[in-house]
Amino acid sequence: MKKYYLHNGVESSGPFDLAELQMKQITATTPVWFSGMPDWKTAGEIDELQSILKVIPPPFKSEVPKSIPEPQQEEKIEEENPKIMGLNKSTFYIVFIFVSLIIGSVILTIIQEKRRLDFEEKNDKTERENLQFELQEKEIQQQKQLLIEQQKQEAERITKERRAAINAKLSENQVKQIEYQTRLEEAKNKLVKASEFQFFRTADERTREINAIQAEITSYTNEIQSLENEANQLGLELEKIQLKERQNP
Structure with a gap:
């Protein structure tokens, strides 16, 4: 069974079946629509509604005019084509759809632009954080490298000082050995003479x-032996230093 919708020029109501429409006392000029119709029509244009239309007799006049004057024809046309906000029904719907599309397009554009700005802001924030992280990592690596260089320089300084001290000690040891060796020879000669x-x-x-x-x-x-032992130990330490320097140029 078909269901019909009515329109009063401002808003629509329904759906109604035939019995309900009959109670509404619709006239031939009442806008009606049901599923399958491309657009609204007046009730007088729909065959199945002819039996329930409320008949409104024309006003009584003493003389029946032979022809309907032009103003009455325009009024009849206006009744058959009701207006919405001063526009024909079809024109109103076209304008309404067009305006709705424009508003929807503007809203969609605003939403897309906001999303684009949010995305760019997030990307900029991520890039700034990545750049800051890279700078921090670079600074940490530079500090580590500087510390390594300082430790290396300090180790080289200590090694250099130690090598110089060993060479000085060996030179001093050699002088003492010569001195004690001379004294030893003198003592041996004294022993022979004594x-x-x-x-x-x-x-x-x-x-x-x-x-x-x-x-x-x-x-x-004993002194000479002690000096020789010390010289041997210093010589071994000096060899280790020289070997380490060759391995780590």
Whole structure:
């Protein structure tokens, strides 16, 4: 069963079936629409509604005019084509759709522009954060590299000072070894002479002198041995330093 919609020139109402339409007492000029119709029509244009239309008799006149005057024809046309906001129904709907499309297009453009601005702002924020992170990482790497260079320079300085100290100590050690070696040779010569010389001395004096010279020889020998051991240790340390410098140029 068809369902019909009515329009009073401002808003539509419905749907109604035939019985409900009959209760509405629609006239031939009432705008009606049902599903399948391309546009609104008056009730008088729809065959199945002819039986329920309310008949409005024309006003009584003493003389029936032979022809309908032009103003009455225009009024009839206006009744058959009701207006909305001063526009024909079809024109009103065309204007309404056109304005709706324009408004919808403007709203869509505004939404898209806002989304684009938000996206660009997020991208700019991300780029700034990435740039700041890269700068921080670069600064950290530079600080690490600077610390490594400082540690390397400090290690080189300590190594250089140690090598200089070892060379100085070896030179000093060599001088002392020569000195003690000379004294040792002198003590040995004194021992030979003391062992051979016997005049104007008692046996005890000769023994004490020989023991004293032997004590000197022992002392000089121990000193020379100690200097040699120290020189060997310093030489090994110097070799390690030189090997490390060759491995880490």
